[in-house]
Amino acid sequence: MTPTSLELSTLGHRIRHQRVSHGLTLDELGERVGVAGSQLSLIENGKREPKLSLLQAIAAETGVQVTDLLSTEPPNRRAALEIELERAQHGSVFRQLGIAPVKVTKSMTDETIESLLGLHRELQRREREAIATPEEARRANTELRLKMRDVDNYLGDIEKLAEKQLKSAGHVSGALTHRTVSIMAEQLGFELIYVSDLPHSARSVTDLENGRIYLPPASIPGGHGLRSMALQAMAHRLLGHQRPTDYADFLQQRLEINYFAAACLMPETASVAFLAQAKKDRNLAVEDFRDAFGTTHESAGMRLTNLATRHLDIPLHFLRVDGSGAITRVYENDGLPLPMDVTGAVDGQIACRKWSARSAFDEQNRTTEHYQYTDTPAGTFWCSTQTGTTAEGEFSITVGVPFDDAKWFRGRETQKRATSTCPDESCCRRPSTDLAERWTGKAWPSARVHMQMFSPLPRGVFPGVDDNEVYEFLDRHM
Incomplete structure (x- = not known):
C-alpha cells in the first residue's frame, strides 16, 4: 500500500528528530547510510518514500528501532504543528481559495504556526456551518x-x-x-x-x-x-x-x-401481520393502523409507505399538505403526477385544488377520513384524507393508491369523484375566460408575503x- 503524504511527512519528521538529536548534519548521516544529503533531505521533507533497507540503516545509526521511525505519532510538539499545518494547506477548503501555501522554515516560531492553524480551524468551522x-x-x-x-x-x-x-x-x-x-x-x-x-x-x-x-x-x-x-x-x-x-x-x-x-x-412483524389481515378482509384503513399501535395518523400513513409495497405489493402515495395548499412532506411510487420545480423538488409546491388533500379542508366533519377518486392524466387514483390542526395552522394527511388497488381499502365505495389535469394551469390555477375578462386590470390584491421566502437556510x-x-x-x- 502506498503511504499517504501525511504518513511520509510524519516519517520525515521522525527521521529529522533522530538525526538532530544525535548532532548529525544531512551530509553526515547520508554518508553513514550511503545516500546523498540531498536525497535524505527529500525524505525528511516527506517528498520521497525511503526503501526499507535505508530505514534500517538510519535506525541502526541513530540507535532506534525501525518501528519507532514508522510510528504515526509526531516526535514532538513542533513536528505536530508542522504536520497539522501541512494537512490543512493540502485540504480542499484551503485549495479552493487559490492562495499559495506558507512554507515552514526553521526560523518560523511555534506561535506563528499556531496563529496560521487558528485561521485554518476558523475557515473549517465556517465551511461546516455554511x-x-x-x-x-x-x-x-x-x-x-x-x-x-x-x-x-x-x-x-x-x-x-x-x-x-x-x-x-x-x-x-x-x-x-x-x-x-x-x-x-x-x-x-x-x-x-x-x-x-x-x-x-x-x-x-x-x-x-x-x-x-x-x-x-x-x-x-x-x-x-x-x-x-x-x-x-x-x-x-x-x-x-x-x-x-x-x-x-x-x-x-x-x-x-x-x-x-x-x-x-410500529414493529415490522406485528405491523405486516395486522396489514395483511386487513388486506385479506379488504378493510385496510390508516385510522385502524394508527389506533392499533397508538401513534399519530401521520406516522401511521408514513409507516404504511414503508411496508405496503414490499409486503403487500401495493404501490401508493403519501402527502402532507398545509392549509395554504403547499406540500410539506411527500412520497410516491404509484405514478401520481406531482407538481415539481426545475430541480425536481416537490416540497413547497402547491397541490392541485381538485385533490382530496385540498378539498378535505372544505368538509364540515374533520374527525373522520374522507375518500375520493381522482381522474388524472396518469390514471385514476383513490385517496383517503384526514385533516388536523397545529399551532402553525391546519394540515391534511393523504394516503392514496391507483384505482385497481382501491379494492383493498375501506372507503372504496365512495361516490365522490374529481378530475385533475394538473400541472396544466387550466385545471385549477388559471381563471376562466369569463372571470378573466370581468376582472383583468380591475383588481389589485395585496399579496401575503411568505417569510420563508426570505429566510436563509439554517x-x-x-x-x-x-x-x-x-x-x-x-x-x-x-
Whole structure:
C-alpha cells in the first residue's frame, strides 16, 4: 500500500528528530547510510518514500528501532504543528481559495504556526456551518426522495435493528410504552431526563459524556411525540452516526432516525401481520393502523409507505399538505403526477385544488377520513384524507393508491369523484375566460408575503441548532 503524504511527512519528521538529536548534519548521516544529503533531505521533507533497507540503516545509526521511525505519532510538539499545518494547506477548503501555501522554515516560531492553524480551524468551522445553499438543500432532498422510492421506502437493516432492540427490552405486542422506551435507553447506557428548559433550537439533547438524553416535559400533550424523540436520539448511537459532513448527510441521518423510531413504535412483524389481515378482509384503513399501535395518523400513513409495497405489493402515495395548499412532506411510487420545480423538488409546491388533500379542508366533519377518486392524466387514483390542526395552522394527511388497488381499502365505495389535469394551469390555477375578462386590470390584491421566502437556510453542522445555547444548557444540568 502506498503511504499517504501525511504518513511520509510524519516519517520525515521522525527521521529529522533522530538525526538532530544525535548532532548529525544531512551530509553526515547520508554518508553513514550511503545516500546523498540531498536525497535524505527529500525524505525528511516527506517528498520521497525511503526503501526499507535505508530505514534500517538510519535506525541502526541513530540507535532506534525501525518501528519507532514508522510510528504515526509526531516526535514532538513542533513536528505536530508542522504536520497539522501541512494537512490543512493540502485540504480542499484551503485549495479552493487559490492562495499559495506558507512554507515552514526553521526560523518560523511555534506561535506563528499556531496563529496560521487558528485561521485554518476558523475557515473549517465556517465551511461546516455554511452547510448548503437552499438550492443544494432542495436537490439533496429530492435525491433522497428518489433514492427511497427506488427501494420502496423500505430499509431492511433498520427494521431488523428495531426488532432486535425491542426484543432485548422485553416488548412483545401492543403499543410501545414509555417504560419500555426507558429500558431501551438504559440498555444503551442512557437515562431519559425530562426538562422544561430544553434549548429552543433542539428537539432533544444527548449528553454523551454523562449518558443522559434530555427531552421536553413528560406532561406535554400526547405520548407518541416523546417516545419518538427518545427513540430518534437513541438511533443516532445505534446507527453509528458521526457529525454530518454536508446537508445530504444530515438529511440521510434524519431519515434514518425517523425510520428507526417508526419501526419501534410500529414493529415490522406485528405491523405486516395486522396489514395483511386487513388486506385479506379488504378493510385496510390508516385510522385502524394508527389506533392499533397508538401513534399519530401521520406516522401511521408514513409507516404504511414503508411496508405496503414490499409486503403487500401495493404501490401508493403519501402527502402532507398545509392549509395554504403547499406540500410539506411527500412520497410516491404509484405514478401520481406531482407538481415539481426545475430541480425536481416537490416540497413547497402547491397541490392541485381538485385533490382530496385540498378539498378535505372544505368538509364540515374533520374527525373522520374522507375518500375520493381522482381522474388524472396518469390514471385514476383513490385517496383517503384526514385533516388536523397545529399551532402553525391546519394540515391534511393523504394516503392514496391507483384505482385497481382501491379494492383493498375501506372507503372504496365512495361516490365522490374529481378530475385533475394538473400541472396544466387550466385545471385549477388559471381563471376562466369569463372571470378573466370581468376582472383583468380591475383588481389589485395585496399579496401575503411568505417569510420563508426570505429566510436563509439554517446554518451549522446540525442546521438551525444554536451550539452556545446547547452547551450552556448542558452546563446547567451538570
